[in-house]
Amino acid sequence: MDIHYQIASSYKPDAHLIGSKTIKTGIEQYGSAPQEESKDFIKPERDSNLPYWIIIDTKGTLKGLLHEVRRFEFCKDVVIFISQDTPKDYINYLEKRNYDFHIVGKKNIDLDTSFKILSDKYNVKKILTDTGKILGNLLINNGFVKEISLLVHPVIVGKKSYNIFESINKNIGLKLFRYDIIDKDFIWLTYKVDNTKN
Structure with a gap:
């Protein structure tokens, strides 16, 4: 895995795009996520050159787990893309913890709109995706x-x-x-x- 991460970091992306299933699987491989703390409800202040982590999570799969991602020291912060069908309790969860989130699409994510938001609001020009076949194949197709x-x-x-x-x-x-x-x-x-x- 060290070689993998060396290669990924060599791209110097503005953002990492990751599917919720990939993140959940990664967290589960290392056991359960630690308990949330008060600092997890506040946006981190980190080097502006670090990449955002962009997560597509229409079903609220990462409820109770996102603080583990936000704590990662090489992540500027987490930006979530959800749909109109995303459970309301997940939206409340995101709001209470000050996550940037965007509703783009009825059931599935509108990728064109998502990438425009990333470009316009976050000045993202280069995205690295390190994900499984669901999101990866969708992007390629x-x-x-x-x-x-x-x-x-x-x-x-x-x-x-x-x-x-x-x-x-x-x-x-x-x-x-x-x-x-x-x-x-x-x-x-x-x-x-x-x-x-x-």
């Missing part, structure tokens, strides 16, 4: 991904493999523009994507 970075590990996974691109609805051309060998056994491949929006 809708032409929002300009670059794909893959880290090839020297392991044959077999039957337990995780097909991260299984919901891509058409063949998408890629153009290799960078490759590096890291620590002798890992290969970092970076591709430009052909189907991006202008």
Whole structure:
């Protein structure tokens, strides 16, 4: 995982876009989140060069867990995108804790509107997404991904493999523009994507 995070930080993004399921899974892997404290209800004051963490959470999956994300020292703060169908108790939870949140879409998130808000309000120009297949495939299918970075590990996974691109609805051309060998056994491949929006 160290190599993964080294690569991610090398992009110097304005924001990290992460799905709620990815965050919940990550928190659960390390046990349960600690109890909230009074400081968790206040926006952190951190270096303005740090990236925002942008989270799509229409179902309120992260209720009771967001303070764990906000505490992460390399995150400027958390911005949540929800829909009109998001449970009201989750909206109250966000308001009481002074999270920036935006309602964009009836049931699902309107990505075009979300990215416009990020650009206009938060001056976000470069977004790094490090997420699972649901959000990742949605972004690729809708032409929002300009670059794909893959880290090839020297392991044959077999039957337990995780097909991260299984919901891509058409063949998408890629153009290799960078490759590096890291620590002798890992290969970092970076591709430009052909189907991006202008």
